[in-house]
Amino acid sequence: MAISGIPFFPPSRAVIMMMDEGVCVHRVANGSSQYIDTVSWRVANFEIKLTEILEAAKVTSVLILNDAVEQHYRKERILIPTSFDKANIIKRRLNVAFPSYPMRAAIELKEQKGAGAKNKEDKDVDKSKPYLFAASPSTETFSRLIRSIQNTDYNFFGYGLLPIESASMLKVLAQKLAEKRKAPAKAEWTILIGQHRGGGLRQIVVRNSELALTRVTPVEEPKEGYSDIWAKDVSRELQATLSYLSRFGYSPDDGLNIIIIGNKEFADVLDGMISVPSNFEALSPFEAGQLLGIKLSFADGDHFTDGLHAAWSGKKLALDLPLSSKEIADISGPRKIASVVMLLLTCALGGVLYMASMEAQGLYENSRNLEVANTQLAEIERIYREEIKRKSALGIDVNAITSSLDIDGRIQRQHIDVLGLLKTVSGELNNLRIDSFEFKNEGDVLWKSPSKTEMPPTRKAKLELSFSYAGNTNPKDGNKEMEDLVDRLNTKLKPMDYLASVSVPLQNLTFSGAVDQEVGLTANLRASSERYTSKVLIQKVDHVKSPGQ
């Protein structure tokens, strides 16, 4: 596919100079202009031929530059109350000014210092601004041109009038020449004269970079050895232009630049023919192009100026005064929309490609990291196997060791040392003698919590000691003895988390006790064989707080 269809490709432009005799095609790209061909309106299959020329040019867009005689200009002052009304007012005034010309446009001009010579009060009152109205007829020839462009895939850049689009070129050229002369560019007026390929002599007059006048007059092309004939014709036309200029307010005091572009052999002759005081410069198109930073390429001599105009307008990003019409809109509208769609699609594609590339990059990194991880895994598994082998070499079962020690440890931790407890008790008996005892131990010796930090529950262990006293023992004394024993036991047993208490005294001598005893002189005394029994209960507790705690 040709790159010409891509709107955002580095721009190259075909400039079609629309003349009275036909069209002249230039290819403008990368700051250079190349003349391609001329097609006469009268040629058979005009549209096909022009389409072929355009197709062969391999450009991205097409610009039509009107260089014909029939161009209409009018300067008007318009009062714009608000910026919102500006477009409507200008459109209405254009309709009034050029009712029969469908292609029309307006451009705001700068206020000329000398023109009108209004005093300050007038300026305050008149807030209108000068506008240049331009129009061009919609002709059959223009329609043929549009159809030719329609047959190509190029974008339509715009339709402009050569004098307006080249007015800015004159200013730049005059400045460059002034710099070259090392003289200040004081002249307000500049006339550019050049021979165009259609046989017309194009004169563009600007005042302070704004178009003042333009003329196209048929002048016979110069011939070798007859340079004076062309020079005389040009001189005559220049004189006519100067006479028109006086009506536009030209005064010799304003300063005048006259720039002739053409073959140096013919142009230099003109110097002696011009009597009006001016800065006269005769340049070849290549010299002018060099000053403007444009490279020109002609195959048909070095006399014609239209290539210079084509290059100047062709490298613009936007036309100064683009004309519009339904014919233009019919072709440029859809193509602009298509260009936007293509741009959006390209952006979307770029975005998706970017995201896809990022994902793909992530995928690639993951695969690389996965390789590294797998290598690490293989290495660590090898180390693991070596460790296992090393343990196996010991001839032991690791799990058997750890689990059996853990189980044994748990049993030991929950173990109640009954012999130790009895030994402690026996150490505190003094002269007392235990008749019997009963030890009970409840709770799971293999208790295991899922949480390693949880403490095991205290096992419910208790030891009940039974003591026997002779029946003639004073119960009060016996109770005292038991209480003393409990005190002694608690002193020793509390650090071991045991607590002792008298569960059964010899006789309950408090209000809750039931006492049955004979008293008096003839009362029967208890025999020593009638025994008292007292019991002391020792219980395992969670944690015994000492009085100080």
Place this chain on the structure above:
Amino acid sequence: MLKVLGSKRLTFICLMVAALAIIGYAYYDFIIPAHEQSTQELETSKAAVTQKYQDVARLKEEYVLLQSQLRSYKELEARGFFNDQDRAAAVDNLDKLSKYAQLLKANLKFGAGATVKDEGADLAGQVVLKSPVDVEVKSIDDVDVYSFIKFVEEKFPGRIDITSFSLNRMEIFDTTILRKIGSGSPTPLVDAKISFDWLTMAPKNVVAPTEGVK
């Protein structure tokens, strides 16, 4: 309209749309899932590496620890903790211990043993066996009973957990007893009842799986 747009422009748009569709499809249906899958695989692999590193570190630690645990394990093994609780051997053992303790008589009752569920033992391919044992003792002196308990705790294979222990001194002033003592026949003056749980570990394959599980 198509003529105005031109074949190249249309072709370009169609190609772009097609390319967008193909790349979009590939992006959402292949690249993203593949990326997610690879990320998941990578995470799994990293986790496996980390786990394995920890295992190796644990093994190394255990190796060092095992050096110290090995002695305790050997001691445990030596005292018969790994035992399938054979009743005949147990009776022999208790008989010997009762004789060492100078008991006049010891009546032994072994209850039905059970396996205790324990994850640690499972991991080692072992089970914990637990059997209730009741011993009724008669002796001349209570010290003999304490000696018997001491011997059982220290010499009996495995571990014991005493669940109950009662001791009663007989009345010595009973004429029958005094007569027996006088005749020189060994007369028990103390009777005691000892109940304990006998705990050992045994390989799973030795113990039938149909046994009760606590």
